[in-house]
Amino acid sequence: MTAITISPLAVPSSLNDEDAADFRLFGELSRQICDEHVGLPDLSPSAAEMLSEWQDATDSLHVGFVARMDGAVAGMVTLAYAQEEGAQTAEFDILVPEAQAGRGVERALLSRAEEDATSRGRSILQTWTLHRPQEQERMLMPTTGWGRIPATPLSDIIEGAGYTLEQVERNSEYDLRSDAADVRRMLADASASAGADYRVLSWTLPTPPELRDGYAAVLARLSTDAPSGDMDFVAEHYDADRVVRRDAMLTSAGQLVSVAAVEHVPTGELVAYNELLIGADRCGVTHQFGTLVASHHRGHRLGMIVKCANLLRWRELVPTSPVVSTFNAEENRPMLDINEAIGFVPVSYSGAWQKRV
Known part of the structure; x- marks a missing residue:
């Protein structure tokens, strides 16, 4: 052998x-x-x-x-x-x-x-x-x-x-060449449901300096608030400096990243976000990175808002990308409901394995 x-x-x-x-x-x-x-x-x-x-x-x-x-x-x-x-x-x-x-x-x-x-x-x-x-x-x-x-x-x-x-x-994948009318309608409906206490902010990386602290706080929640079953993940620490490092990594080889976030107007806190990324080839697949609604602000349709707002923005930024690809835990039914309503369809699955030694 x-x-x-x-x-x-x-x-x-x-x-x-x-x-x-x-x-x-x-x-x-x-x-x-x-x-x-x-x-x-x-x-x-x-x-x-x-x-x-x-x-x-x-x-x-x-x-x-x-x-x-x-x-x-x-x-x-x-x-x-x-x-x-x-x-x-x-x-x-x-x-x-x-x-x-x-x-x-x-x-x-x-x-x-x-x-x-x-x-x-x-x-x-x-x-x-x-x-x-x-x-x-x-x-x-x-x-x-x-x-x-x-x-x-x-x-x-x-x-x-x-x-x-x-x-x-x-x-799951979403066809970016499909009619955007339903996405616009769902964004309008969700925004009306959320009310005036919430507003959408959007930017293209690098993150503006005045948003780094708020963005860091909501990014950190992904390691603790997202469904993970019994997978053991350490609570990640984020601050403005880590946001700068992360931005640089995500854009280092010509990638483009769009962020849609929701601000809770009474407190100024960023409480939801969605990220879309594409490589230097703007005709390639778009990848959804993080999507999260902070646990203490769920129930206001903020997940629908950030996803729809970023998809509509993305169509203008990168009209040549054919699809968006995303991964979601099967037990994360609220987020899968949003995906399915928007038009995402399953294309593959992954298994998460763990062993303690």
């Missing part, structure tokens, strides 16, 4: 550097995996879009390992470590192409990821698997009881290594 060798993934200063070949391949492999698993290569960002986040470990440390067989790359595993004090999680992603599947590469990379995580004192290991929207003989149910996904060879390996399927997320 051919030996598998595993070495660290080099993080170059530039993708043009001599040591950048593996990182460029990482971007290509990540897109290939998304294509092979669910037929959606654009679920993954490019190497250029990921590089700045890997270079700055202030908020999240990223490391990776490359598996080779007979000198050729057979797969990779990447890990992300939140840097908040007391963080115990390690999030990892196993990338093995179909041509190399079933040769022991997945298990070797999984073991290397666990070894790295435990060496850094992390006791909660998390990973995600992609799944097509289809029924088959063996379907997997998460501990939340919401949604289910078809078993895959990779999910079998992860489950066999002691991980529990904690949550299922739905990946």
Whole structure:
């Protein structure tokens, strides 16, 4: 049997550097995996879009390992470590192409990821698997009881290594070429329902200085207010400086990001937001990043407001993008209700896996 060798993934200063070949391949492999698993290569960002986040470990440390067989790359595993004090999680992603599947590469990379995580004192290991929207003989149910996904060879390996399927997320797409009349109507209806205490603010990154503190506060809520089942996420700390760093990362390779937020007028607090992002190719897929309504302001249709307001703004900013892609927890029925009313349709699913060591 051919030996598998595993070495660290080099993080170059530039993708043009001599040591950048593996990182460029990482971007290509990540897109290939998304294509092979669910037929959606654009679920993954490019190497250029990921590089700045890997270079700055202030908020999240990223490391990776490359598996080779007979000198050729057979797969990779990447890990992300939140840097908040007391963080115990390690999030990892196993990338093995179909041509190399079933040769022991997945298990070797999984073991290397666990070894790295435990060496850094992390006791909660998390990973995600992609799944097509289809029924088959063996379907997997998460501990939340919401949604289910078809078993895959990779999910079998992860489950066999002691991980529990904690949550299922739905990946949905919205056709940006559809008639916008219904979105305008839903925005008007939701705005009337919310009343004068709430107003929409919108901007394109970078965030204006006067909004950074408020934006930081609502971004931090995503790690605590969004449904996450039994997945253990550290409460993220955000301040104006982190907003500046995040803005720079999200726009580092020519990406464009639009934000629609709702301000609670009596307090001046930002209490809901929605983000849309597209890469340098403005004809590509748009990705919805964060969407959240602060828990103490739910029930006023603010989720509908930020989603519709940003979709309408996006049509003017980027009229060439065909679709918006988003992920939502299957138990997050209020947000899925909004998506379905707007016109989002399921195209794939992901499984969230966790193990405590």
